[in-house]
Amino acid sequence: MPAFPEPTTPAADRGEVFVRYLDYFRATLLERVAGLPEPAAGRSVLPSGWTPLGLLKHLRHVELRWLEWGFEGRAVAEPWGDRGEDGWFVAPGESRDTLSAELLAQGAITRAVVGRHALDAVGAPGPRWDGAEPPTLERVLFHLVQEYARHVGHIDIVAELEDGPRGE
Structure with missing residues (x-):
């Protein structure tokens, strides 16, 4: 797992800082889900009904929506593709291994997107923005970092409830 991206660790640029945080949060999420007992990964212990597998799929699609499509x-x-009628959707046959691999592959795409563009580059107009002006890459990455941080907190709570790996 990558080390926490300490503010004192030198980085080539701000894009690298964003990528390091995303890599860290993605790896933390994958570690927590991998450490859950088998049935716990596919069931919910929360009133909202989301599952750890659903969270893996959701965050893969979040990166896809914001960076590639948006x-x-x-x-x-x-x-x-992460949404069903009742929230996050995991199809039969989608396993912890396949969803984890897809999230890791999406992370590689995220790193490539960041490498291709300046942080002040403005996104392409399109349906992702619902008629609003597209944001800069920096704003998109800031949004992704907060989304990951929030959901890693969620999986920490679920992992603790399920006797899985614990965070700080």
Whole structure:
């Protein structure tokens, strides 16, 4: 797992700082989900009904929606593929291993997107923005960091309830 991206650790630029935080939070999430007992990964212990597997799929699609479909304006097959009628959706046959691999692959795409663009680059116009002006890459990355941080806190609570690995 990558080390926590301490503020005193030198970085080439702000883009690298954002990527390090995303890599750290993604790895933390994957570690927590991997350490859960098998049935716990696919069940919910919360009134909202989300599952740890659903969270893996959700965050993969969050990165896809914000960076590929949104910022770069690429056509993607299912930008909202993590959603079902009752919230986050995990299809039969989607396992902890496949969803983890997909999240890691999406992380590599995120790193590549950040490497291709300046932080002050403005996103492509498109349906992701619901008619609003597209944000800069920096704003998108800031949003992704807060989304990951929030959800890593959620998985920490679920892991503790399920006798899984604990965070700080």
